[in-house]
Amino acid sequence: MEILTLYNNLATYLLLAAVLFGLGIYGFITRRDFVGMLISAEIILNSAALNFMAFNRFLSPDPATGQIFTLFIMAIAAAEAAIGLSLIVVVYRYYLTIDCQDVTKLHG
């Protein structure tokens, strides 16, 4: 396997997606603030989309389906970011912090 032709290799993309997924999980567990957790969740979504695109390019008989699925992942990520950030703003307004250790109260 030559290092300059790595871009034509399925395993490269799968390994990159696995490492990005692991980094996202690490950040999701170790971050204390909600914005940091949201950033980690975006990295996880990106690695899943990258996996779809890699399989789409190298294995799938229909190379358009994976691209369409990735576009849907992007739309759902945008909706998730909008909802999550508005929740974070509301939480900050009540608690004056976004540290997930301080947000401990439930109220119906």
Next chain:
Amino acid sequence: MTPSFFSADGLVGIIFLLMLAAALVGAIVAVTAKRLVRALAGLIVCFVGVAAMYFFLNSPFVSMMQILIYVGAIAVTIAFAIMLTAPGDKEQMGSRNILYGPIGFCCAALVTFGFAALALTTNWIPFAKINDGSVQEVGRQLLTTHVMVFELVSVMLLIAILGALAITIEGRRKRWKS
């Protein structure tokens, strides 16, 4: 057959390696930076690297949408959230519990090695392509085979925008006792 460093193919390989490094370094900065603004900058670098991966995966349209949606919309939204919540200079990482760092590292390492082993040991069998995956084909399938999901995604985005507005207005109107 290995291309020489100075041929066009070699240049493509070098650009690919640079973008791979950008995606990895950006993700590492995004999850380990103490300041949220630096984490956001790392996230943007990671998004640009992944967009380049999409370009190398033969789909420039998805690459452009990645730049447009992730770097253009989601990163700016997160920047607004950081400004509105103003975490300030407070330490944002660590000291939650001494156990969280090792637990997170173990979980991440387990998942990464699992996926990597699965990717390397499976015998992937490629199929013959039935189309070329061009932008024309993507557009045609988006409006024929996947038109239902396409319309539902637009409804979902509308509901998400309205929901975000409703949550924020509701929080402004009434306030519970702390």
